[in-house]
Amino acid sequence: MKRHIRTPETNPLANDLLQHLPADEWQRLSEDAQIITLHAADVVFSDDEPPDMAFFPLTAMISTMALMRDGDEIEYGSIGREGMLGLQVALGAQPLRGRAICQLDGEVLCLPGTSLRRAADAPELHRLLMRYAQSTINVLAQSAACNGLHSVRERTARWLLMTRDRAGDDNFPLTQAFLSKMLGSRRAGVSDAAGDLQRDGIIEYERGHIHVRDSVRLERASCECYERIRDEYARVFDT
Amino acid sequence: MKRHIRTPETNPLANDLLQHLPADEWQRLSEDAQIITLHAADVVFSDDEPPDMAFFPLTAMISTMALMRDGDEIEYGSIGREGMLGLQVALGAQPLRGRAICQLDGEVLCLPGTSLRRAADAPELHRLLMRYAQSTINVLAQSAACNGLHSVRERTARWLLMTRDRAGDDNFPLTQAFLSKMLGSRRAGVSDAAGDLQRDGIIEYERGHIHVRDSVRLERASCECYERIRDEYARVFDT
DNA sequence: CACGGTTGATACGCTACCGTACACAGGAGC
């Protein structure tokens, strides 16, 4: 987690939530903001000492992970430029459980809790935060259902599609070991699923790098949860 | 969903959220409140026509269900006297997906969205709603993880424990077919899991009725998610 | 160049769970 000396004015608007703020609200919010660069596997947030800080991904992607006592772990959410990490900070509520790690290298705008809470009575920011909270709830509900009902193959396809959207690119770095941790499954299981997709010419895998060749067929291999979650994110910004 | 003619003053406080409101806020909120009696399997809320209404269970228990296109369904959350259904109404946000059905007979306090939103700037109600929203997020995260990692047997035990807490009684009505719908699994699978628990003397099953004989051992048969979710609900009311 | 670490493919037996079926018991209605 290396810090960059760079003013937030440079490119704050790459984040959809920030983008929807009127100028005056953004002005007020941005005073204490800072842009930092995250690298894959950086721990952004941990149970032990939750920072009083919110993070708005500009180009980075962050995954939220649940940890079990026996060491098992699984991703329960992921955050790109459509969202934020640290809603609990804005809500003045009890902290999130688990930890959050960086998934794809990139920048995040990062904001002290005090600043965010001070600005949170601004009408549009408040409205967006409330809508984003509900969106988070709806997405988590769909994820819970997906984990309960759908196969590793379907969930692999869904994960690849979502990450592709976040990366904004059909190519992105990813190892099967990493993906298996996200899905809470075996590395070998992911290898099987990805192998099938590869044999069908839908994706190409090569040493820590993946290329989505046919996103339409990948969407067919995925469960409907991909589509539903994508739509749910979009609903935040519906009038 | 039969309506009772009964003033909310009778017993509004059976709900933990309402119980934590100061008198003046409760006064203001209760003006348009109404208490209704729900019966098991009543549909409280549906995707098609989401009511602008919030529900605070007093003695009833409500389950929120996700529905897939192929007809599969699974419970992603459940609400008892510790919570509420209709957070999205209070947040002024996009509606919940899926549907909500009554799980255990009982009363709920029900409140028009307009009243709730009008009252939501009251400091303590606002604070509670924000904390409950975060709690909902944390619980859903744990549920998503649980569905991805834990066995039908563990999840059966967890579900029974949670329902026992909501019912406030070691005896409550439940068919295995119903439970299998909640878990998103086969009826036969639940029958196996419940059969094991019964052979071990932990529970007793009899034609739509269950009796929890040994909740300590039932908790051992469950995954840690029971404990975590219970603690998460309690955190809403931590100072 | 040789080496060790990383990544991906694949194989083994095993278990959990699936989809489906059927038998049986309890209760309600006739």
Added chain:
DNA sequence: GCTCCTGTGTACGGTAGCGTATCAACCGTG
């Protein structure tokens, strides 16, 4: 009593995914 419906137990073969292991290909480093 008998019949029908609901709820439960259990059986069958099939499959998905587990835990574990091995091997080959690739890469960076010395």
